[in-house]
Amino acid sequence: ENGETPRYGGALNIGSVYVTLSALSWDPYDWNWKVNHDTGFYFEQLIAGDLSKSRKNGGKHRFVADASLPSDGLRGELAESWEWEANPLALVFKLRRGIMWPEKPGVMKTREFVADDVVFSFNRLNTSPRKQADYFDFVDRVEARDRHTVVFHMKAFNAEWGARFGWGYNSAIVPKELVDAGPSNWKNATGTGPFQIAEFVQGGFQTYVKNPDYWDKERIGNTDYRLPFVDKVTYRTIKDTATQLTALRSGKLDILESVGWRSVDELKKSAPTLLWSKRLSTLGQYVALRVDSKPFDDIRVRRALNMAVNKDEIVAAYYGGNAEMLGFPMYTDWTGYYQPLAEMPPSVKQLFTYDPQKAKELLKDAGYPNGFTTKMQFCTCSPAHGDLAPMIAAYLEKIGVRIELQPMEYGAFLSAMTTRKNAPMYLMNKGHTNPTMTIRTNFVTGQLWNPSQWSDAAFDRKMADVYATRDEAERQRMLREMTVHMLDQAPYIWLPTAYLYAAWWPWVKNYDGELSVGAVRPGPIYARIWIDQELKRKMGF
Amino acid sequence: MVEVAQPATGALTSRRRDAGPFVRFIVRLVREKPLGAFGAAIFLLFLACGLLADVVAPHGMNQINPIARLKPPSLQAPLGTDSLGRDMLSRVLYGAQLSVIIGFSAAAIATVISVVLGVLTGYLGGKVDMVVQRFVDAWMSFPDLVLLIVVVSVIGPGMPQVIGLLGLLFGIAGSRIVRGAVISVRENMYVHAAQSTGASTLRILWHHILPNVTPIVIVLFTTRVGAVILAESGLSFIGLGVPPPAPTWGGMLSGAGRVFMYDAPWLALAPGICLTLVVYAVNVFGDALRDLLDPRLRSAP
Amino acid sequence: MTSPLLQVRGLTVQFRTDRGFVNAVDSVSLNVDAGETLAVVGESGSGKSVTALSLLRLVPSPQGRIVAGEVIFDGQDLLTLDDRQMRAVRGNRIAMIFQEPMSSLNPTLTMGLQVAEPFSIHDGTPWAAALGKAKTLLDRVRIPDSGARLAAYPHQFSGGMRQRVMIAMALACRPRMIIADEPTTALDVTVQAQILDLLKELTQETRSALILITHDLGVVARYADRVCVMYAGRIVETGTARDIYERASHPYTRALMASIPRLDRDTATRLEPIEGYPPSLAQLPPGCAFHPRCRFAADPCGRRVPMLEKIGERHHRACFVDAAV
């Protein structure tokens, strides 16, 4: 990069995307999404994002979506390569040779990573009482064909296979010795990855140190460098936003992966040398309208509400331009899946155009000439929603829809949805996850995250087809179509998606705000960062 | 040099005696405790603003105008606008309505609970004290957060709930303070003397114990007013507060006020100053009241 | 004649009350010589205690204040001293025994500490030694089992015992003057005699003065060198003990003498109080405050306030009429 030669050493302090959340668990067996984030430093998976294809290296991917990888941005991590076998349907992984489990006193002696490790890890995850019941149902069984070959025998094709056991949330490869020693204790944890966990203070920080035996290398210029560069990476858990910013500003954080747009201007003033990258939030925002009850069973009402909210004004004034009108259900980076608003049919565009007059007419047509009164629930855990809720209420008031706002605590809020007791209007955030899941979880009958209670048998069948379709282009077409359909049906009041920023100091090199090379798993990204310690000193830190 | 009382003074005195006790109290307050009177005036002013918010506020409390968001104080908006472009002056005025009422009624409920529990357990002692105070212990160790969440899920959010809940929370814990004071008062000779005249427990509590713990009760009440107003913002945090868009000072402080502390300090200053003023007013009035109620400090013009 | 140890001139103390200002003490002047015992007697509520308090500037404020006068003690006007100088006088050079022994002791501190305290502050005696001295003092005021009682609290003491503790406290620093406000009301006659003898001894030994406020005219007769009679905030008569007992000249004093119950009289006879009520300080009758109750009241009594006039060598009285004799 810019002809600079990388240097080894130094410690990296990171305020991660989940800067307020300490590690929740250290064992993938717990089936907790956050595990992948914290153990992703030392557990590796069969497949990972290919960082050589990142924007920074001239590629086209940004690796910021939290739980999806583009199919042309993958590379083998523990696996060297994989290929499908038909009849019976099977996926065969050739594993990298010579990867060693490092020595971990009291837990395991150093030994080679082999196919049995993969089989063991998969079977263990598959038998966890906490697993999602049908998650691995498409896999018949997994076997080690030889010391370096693993075969996944399939019952059926599932378009999400990669996200499920290749590079996703539940894909970590764990040594048996660790499971014997007690996997929930972080002090035992070990893996083939670039770092090893060294210290953990719940709610304070977690420190990872370099794994000197890490197998991977990075080519910079024409040289291959052994990874990782830095000696130590520390995640700091900081609950308070003001404190996060202060930590960054005062150089106690080298990287803050998530900075709200509101703070950017001030930071640019008080710390002008910070480097920035901007990305769209991976959480979509909407107000779900319960289509299983009046008045929202009427599409006219739903559309009227969409038109009554001045989304342009929200983007321009409330977000100061730092938001995308259409960023959900598809994420803007998902080429082939995402279609910009401009390309949408007029009836969808209409939903994003402020038109209270039309909205009133629609309401009148639907039999509500004087509007109606209803309830909207929102979570107090989101400060933005504390603003958005009264704002939406104020807009809707203008067309005669009076809203009783009902703020709720996080757990109670979520459970209202999972138990389907949510109010007729339900303001929420939802992660995109990946292109198939974003459509399935939101709109398939009976899904947990389907707060509008959308239910359409034909649509459900189509979704099943998507999963069974092997051709990605075809899947993309189907999903685009389904997206347009759902947008148009307006089960939600679609709201703009905000931009987020990552900031880091200039001494952090070989980094451009990437977040994840799998499902929320950043380890390999940090392994490639090096620190220009001289620059840091020169800048007075 | 020596002012010897003239008969005229006596006449004056008797005339003043004729006035109602309330009028007499006001006269004494104004004459002897101007600061306390000032406090009372401020408090009444806020109360009036609150009650008349619908009339005096230039705008509605949720009249948004995102285009004009975060505008510093100006002629159109004397206290600036908030993050949704709402007029801060109007919100602060409506806030007076909520916060003053919440602060006052919750503090009043809390004080009543504290006094009733504290006086009973402190005076009766023995088994009553043992049992009731163990309930207080249990209550104090019960995690508030859990309690609040459960309560809100059962009865939902709203102002009466906030008042009741805060009253209960502060009241039960506060009973220990009153109890402590009562314990030190109940061993006084005059209490024994009253007992020996055959006075009923209720009478002793009302005429002997209570008047002698009033200074404590006044402090308890006046400090609670501020605490309650702030605690309401904590409730909002978990969704039990007064639901938006209704503005409470605590909510304004802890919400946008804190987020925009740097960019738009007026968002916090307006409710903050009002809150401080009300707390100040109530407390100085309390202090004055305390002195006026103490016969040992009675002094004429 | 050498100047007296204590010279009070024109002392006036006012209270603010609901009924306006009242003069609880009105232009009181008196002298006390070293080695002398001055008894102050007078009707209940006549201002004896307030006079005593004002000598040490302990009138309860803010409602009470000294509005005029001089209190010259050992050549110094106490009313002009600053706080630090005043502290050095209080408890050290002038000690006071308060009338209300029950409430004048701190209920939360042990008797030992309270008695030893003056040693520690004025003489800098270390606590252990001070406690030792305190025990000796308690012995002197005849508290039984004084060693064990050092650790007791006031509520464990009987009325008389508390009163003796108050006395012990006053004696601690061998003050030049002791103001004793009804010091023996709660003591039986034997203990009273012992305590008063003790006080008397001390005053004579160190040539200090004793101001003894009391209602017990027997005590006055036995211990006082001179007597001051107060009525409604003013001194109405002063003289040696003999002057007062044998040649009482003010009608009030005479009436007082007449109402003493005596062991040498028949119990069936009724005691003879002075007719009428003591006047309200807020509405003192014009002229002599006693005249409405005075059997001898004459023309000027209701118009002018009588001044103290010399009628014997050390005998003064404030009266217009030639009562009595």
Next chain:
Amino acid sequence: MPPSENDAPLLCVERLKVHFPLYKGVIFKRRVGAAQAVDGVSFTLRAGETLGLVGESGCGKSTTGLAVLRMTEVNDGRVVFEGRDITRLDRAGMQPIRRRMQMVYQDPYGSLNPRMPVADIIGEPLAVHGLAPGKAERRERARELLQMVGLRADMIDRYPHEFSGGQRQRIGIARAIAVHPGLLICDEPVSALDVSIQAQVVNLFEDLQERFGMAYIFIAHDLAVVRHVSDRIAVMYLGRIVEVAASADLYRQPLHPYTQALLAAIPIPDPAAEAARPRQIVAGEVPSVLRPPSGCRFHTRCPKAMPVCARIEPVLAGEGGTHAVACHLHNAVEGEAA
């Protein structure tokens, strides 16, 4: 004043014992003994009678009074009032009896609620026992009572701190006599009064006795006053009664050496006589209620002590119950004579 003809005594105190436990230690207190404040006191009192109670300071007079009122815990013995044993009555049981007995406390200021005006203080017993229903009526009564004790009626709205010591004492008296109790325990009721007021109050006591048949336990140090008001006088020493006699008898012929010493110590309001009088004071270390001496409690200081006094406790006995004494000197002699 002649004792009432009614023979059933109004109050009968039998072997009354009040011991105050004493502790050492800060949190973990050990009981290290007891102050035997009252240790086996017996006496009776008829309606309309006055019993003077005199004795050395700290000998248990106030405690006896408080125990009779049940304001302090009684360890042993009985208090029978108007024929009822009240020693074990609970609060509710005592309530109606409280109207029949009242007390003037030794500590006038402490026993007045600083936050109550005099009108309410004096009116309280009236209100408690429903004797004056209306507030105005109570006020009127309070005025009267104030005047009866020599205070001006216009002081009615004042608070206790605005009074002088003697005035406070009279407020206590006014409160106690408000309900015309059958029994009034007066603990040093006139000690802070000047002789004139004292005379007035003593007269008041006598009037009340005449009109309402009140009985008094009159605790005082001023023996002249005690003699004046009492029908009988009990002399206490260290928790015990050592001598009881009709007041005239006692003064004429004190039997117990302690009584004799007491009478001898009375100061006479006449400087000339005082100067001439020989001083005799009971000498010796005052014994402690924590560890009372064996045998006769006075023997350590008694000028006439005999060897037997240190060993055997004398009992209170005497002819016909009119003059009883607890002294080996007399009981032995009288015993032989009889």
Next chain:
Amino acid sequence: MQAYIIRRLLALVPTLLFTSVIVFITVRLIPGDVIDLMLTENDIGATRQSRVQIEAALGFDKPMHVQYFRWIGAVLLDGDLGRSLWQTTPVTELVMERLAVTFELGLMALLIALIVALPLGAYSAMRQDTIGDYVGRSFAILMLAIPGFWKATMIMVFPSIWWGWAPEVEFTPFRDDPLRHLGQMLIPAAILGTAMSAVTMRMTRTMMLEVLRQDYIRTAWAKGLGEKLVVMRHALRNALIPVVTVIGLQAPLLIGGTVIMEQIFVIPGMGLLLLEAVSQRDYPIITGVFLVVGVAVLLINLLVDLSYGLLDPKVRYA
């Protein structure tokens, strides 16, 4: 007295048992149970089957009383508070880790509060209605009216913008660097302490005003005591009963922690543990924290009650 202490200590057991039943049950009744949350957190279309499966894994399929007796049995017999539902870490370990830090912060705050409140309260009372009194009272009232989170945020934000100075934002455990650790605790402790001092100061003042009018204070003056001694030795102690009670009321903070300060100053304390546990419905942690805080509250209240006897010898324990 011993009897009283023993009775109080005995009463601790039923009180805690009683409360623990209630806490145990209410916690499980909070809408949005842990299973709901686990299902939603896993993010991927869960089904009824997943729910049953997880319920069984966590032992929630058993009747409530069985669950309770299991839990309380383990607590009483082994001192085992159970394991976190999410992290499977032993609760005892989690709680103990936090306890030290929280206790330390609370204690520092309490000390600061006392150091501020007592002298200020006494001073204000001594100089009633003078400028000094006004200043003292205004200070207390400001402390009442300005919320702690506000002060904390100010300190966090402005110095770093203006002068490039910021309070510590990296938590340093005591064992790593005691000095730095204490320095880090100082600011939050000061903010908490001054906030706590407000009520204490006002209590002290008002009680002192009561006491200063008593006769025995006049006696103290008459002995020639200086102001300091009169206040410290004679007045303060008599004024202290309600003050100690107020302090006792604030003391649960020592154990319970203060979410906001912990949050802003990055202190891994009990408050955050409980907050997170509640929002994640991690029942064993909630009940565990409750037990620890409960025992502390009960003991502190006992101490407060015992202190009455020390402060006022007339107080009797029945």
